[in-house]
Amino acid sequence: MGIQKEMSFLDHLEELRWHIIRALGAIMVAATAAFLAKGFIFDILIFGPTKADFFTYEFLCNTSKLLGFESFCDTNFDFEVQSRTMAGQFSAHIWTSITFGLIVAFPYVLYEFWKFISPGLYNKEKNSSRGFIFISSVLFFIGVLFGYYIVCPLSINFLGTYSVAEQVHNDFDLNSYIGLIRASTLASGFIFELPIIIYFLTKIGLVTPEFLRKNRKYALVIVLIFAAVITPPDIASQVIVAIPVLILYQVSILISKLVLRNQKRKEKNGE
Structure with a gap:
């Protein structure tokens, strides 16, 4: 069944307003906790990728040794992160807490988004969308971890050691450094939502498996451009980022195929 009571446009806006308020309230509660945990957020998380004993560097070092060459084994960042404005550190603290x-x-x-749209869905549509919040959250968190443990270390390792001349010393602005961390983690998190997006686009008929297969080569170009934007300009880093995104695209094709197959089966059975 759909919604049981007709609501006016203003009623929908009022309902949406309260969903947004509750969602923002949850973000602010988590942001407050992050603000109070300044030591952990900054010393451990934000500046973790600048330390030689960071998990990614040790893993890449050990892996490269097994392959017969040493890489990422001499990670020594000779740069400083500075704040050049009066409110720079406080502003960075606030926005980092909000991002967290x-x-x-x-x-x-x-959940709040789902609560807003679910009353307008039929029962069979609700049943077919079970697990939406859980799966979307898992994909998002995997993407965030991928951005933090893969994209960020690769970018910092390259950009932090890159030099055009010995006379130029790297002194990065605090907001610039944190912006790199924020962009890498959030972009990766949202990119990993691709299978969920394809699922709903297929449900409403905007995307088909044939369309995705036909445009795979264009998707490959877009993925490589995306990898080039969020990673340092070296082939190895771009390949490391591009591979999981291409896998997600292939999984999205499979999901689209399964959605259409289920729809055809239900139409055949008269459901």
Whole structure:
């Protein structure tokens, strides 16, 4: 069944307003907790990829040794992160806390979004969308971890050691450094939502498996451009980022195929 009571446009806006308020409230609660945990957020998380004993560098070092060559084994960042404005550190603290709050509260934000749209769905549509919040959240968190443990270290390792001349010393602005961390993690998190997006686009008839297969070569170009934007300009880093995104695209084709198969089966059975 659909919604049981007709609602006016203003009623829908009022309902949407309260969903947004509750979602923002959850983000602010998580952001407040992050603000209070300044030592952990900055010393461990934000500046973790600048330390030689960071998990990714040790893993890549050990892996490269097994392959017969040493890489990422001499990770020594000779740069400083500075704040050049009066309110620079406080502003960075605020916005980093909000970003952390968004990441932590993401499942609840999805829940509020689902609560808003679900009354307008039929029971069979609700049943076919079970697990939406859980799967979307898992994909998002995997993407965030991928951005933090893969994209960020590769970018920092390259950009932090790159030099055009010995006379030029790297002194990065705090907001620039944190912006790199934020963009890498959030972009990866949202990119990993691709299978969910394809699922719903297929449900409403905007995307088909044939369309996705036909445009695979264009998707490959877009993925490589995306990898080039969020990673340092070296082939190895771009390939490391591009591979999981291409896998997600292939999984999306399979999901689209399964959605259409289920729809045809239900139409055949008269459901």
